[in-house]
Amino acid sequence: MISDVIAAQPDYGADVANLTVRAATPTDLPAVQRVLTNSWGMPMVVGHGVQYDLTTLPAFVAERDGVLAGVLTYSIDNDQLEIVSIDAVSPGEGVGTALLAAAVADARRRGLRRVWLITTNDNLDALRFYQRRGLRLVGVRPGAVDLARQIKPSIPETGSYGIPIHDELTLELRLDTEDPYRHPVQAGRAAFLQRFRWCEGHADTWALLRDPIATSDVVRGLAYPFLGAVDVVVATEARGFSLGCLVARELGVAFVPIRKAEGALPGEKLQIEAAPNWRGRRHTLRIQRAGITPGHRVLLVDDWVETGASLHGAWELVSRCGGRLTGVALLVDQMPDALRGELERAGVRVGALVNSGELPPAL
Numbered sequence: 443m444i445s446d447v448i449a450a451q452p453d454y455g456a457d458v459a460n461l462t463v464r465a466a467t468p469t470d471l472p473a474v475q476r477v478l479t480n481s482w483g484m485p486m487v488v489g490h491g492v493q494y495d496l497t498t499l500p501a502f503v504a505e506r507d508g509v510l511a512g513v514l515t516y517s518i519d520n521d522q523l524e525i526v527s528i529d530a531v532s533p534g535e536g537v538g539t540a541l542l543a544a545a546v547a548d549a550r551r552r553g554l555r556r557v558w559l560i561t562t563n564d565n566l567d568a569l570r571f572y573q574r575r576g577l578r579l580v581g582v583r584p585g586a587v588d589l590a591r592q593i594k595p596s597i598p599e600t601g602s603y604g605i606p607i608h609d610e611l612t613l614e615l616r617l618d619t620e621d622p623y624r625h626p627v628q629a630g631r632a633a634f635l636q637r638f639r640w641c642e643g644h645a646d647t648w649a650l651l652r653d654p655i656a657t658s659d660v661v662r663g664l665a666y667p668f669l670g671a672v673d674v675v676v677a678t679e680a681r682g683f684s685l686g687c688l689v690a691r692e693l694g695v696a697f698v699p700i701r702k703a704e705g706a707l708p709g710e711k712l713q714i715e716a717a718p719n720w721r722g723r724r725h726t727l728r729i730q731r732a733g734i735t736p737g738h739r740v741l742l743v744d745d746w747v748e749t750g751a752s753l754h755g756a757w758e759l760v761s762r763c764g765g766r767l768t769g770v771a772l773l774v775d776q777m778p779d780a781l782r783g784e785l786e787r788a789g790v791r792v793g794a795l796v797n798s799g800e801l802p803p804a805l
């Protein structure tokens with residue numbers, strides 16, 4: 443991808459032809475340290491709460507005619523390569539592009555799934571640079587630079603273009619899948635199927651949450667079909683809670699829990715007895731009445747629907763609060779045809795990443 447981007451750029455002639463990139467060696471350290479200190483005040487940066495001594499990280503160096511022209515430092519963790527710093531001695535001469543390409547090629551060679559980095563909210567030039575080279579903007583941490591400043595007080599208050607520096611922006615380049623953002627449901631489905639495991643006869647949908655990349659894909663896959671179409675997400679404990687909160691956050695709407703009989707749930711409540719579930723157990727389901735305002739469009743999120751007992755219970759609670767169930771987002775759809783027909787007739791849209799028949803057989 444990056445190599446395609448480079449190939450598509452105009453021919454910059456001798457400047458780029460003279461440029462070489464290689465892994466840094468210990469003998470590069472004094473020159474590397476000078477470049478990093480010049481750029482960052484000291485060879486130390488703070489990103490996503492982590493303090494990095496750049497001189498201890500692996501690096502790529504760019505040279506033009508044997509002279510150091512730029513440095514990229516990185517860190518590898520959890521199938522991912524983080525670009526911790528990237529600096530061109532003279533910007534606008536192709537050094538950044540060459541360094542980025544080297545890091546991406548290295549990540550590919552190692553079979554990593556993602557190249558990512560953080561920049562600050564003022565760094566519009568870097569944002570342009572990265573996005574023109576295929577990286578995608580996937581996260582914002584408001585106030586993270588203000589916190590970093592407590593560790594490194596020399597981080598300026600004001601940055602490029604006079605913009606106050608407060609926030610961290612995350613950009614990424616995915617290497618494991620083609621454009622997971624354009625087709626979020628397919629990407630979510632692929633991530634889920636890849637991570638899905640049976641464990642001691644049970645579907646271990648919790649295990650997915652240990653993988654942050656797959657979780658992001660799955661949450662987008664669950665959420666995006668309902669963007670702008672719901673006001674509230676509800677979910678039944680326990681597994682529904684973790685997914686439901688993440689989906690609500692992705693959609694930027696409220697989350698309202700539906701609790702079983704045990705556990706604190708203060709304030710005015712509605713409660714019902716649900717029909718027996720797939721284990722033959724009946725559950726009391728409770729909701730805080732204030733969570734749903736009459737007229738709210740409600741999305742129910744769950745990992746799996748089999749008998750539909752808890753779905754029916756949640757549906758009834760939502761209706762009794764005056765809300766309207768408009769969507770059901772599931773990892774796995776195993777619902778009986780009768781329930782599917784009932785939801786269809788009521789205008790409730792079902793979005794499931796997979797049908798149960800697509801899962802590998804239980805061990």
Ligand SMILES: CC(C)(COP(=O)(O)OP(=O)(O)OC[C@H]1O[C@@H](n2cnc3c(N)ncnc32)[C@H](O)[C@@H]1OP(=O)(O)O)[C@@H](O)C(=O)NCCC(=O)NCCS
Nearest residue numbers: 454457528529530533534535536537538539561568571574
């Ligand atoms: C961000 C940074 C690393 C980019 O590196 P760079 O060497 O300037 O990047 P390049 O020269 O490869 O590309 C920059 C632009 O110059 C253009 N360019 C590159 N070589 C060129 C040449 N010989 N003639 C004319 N234009 C050229 C590129 O097309 C590119 O334009 P585009 O972004 O519109 O595509 C660099 O600007 C930098 O060191 N910034 C300060 C530190 C920093 O902010 N780091 C990032 C922190 S997250």
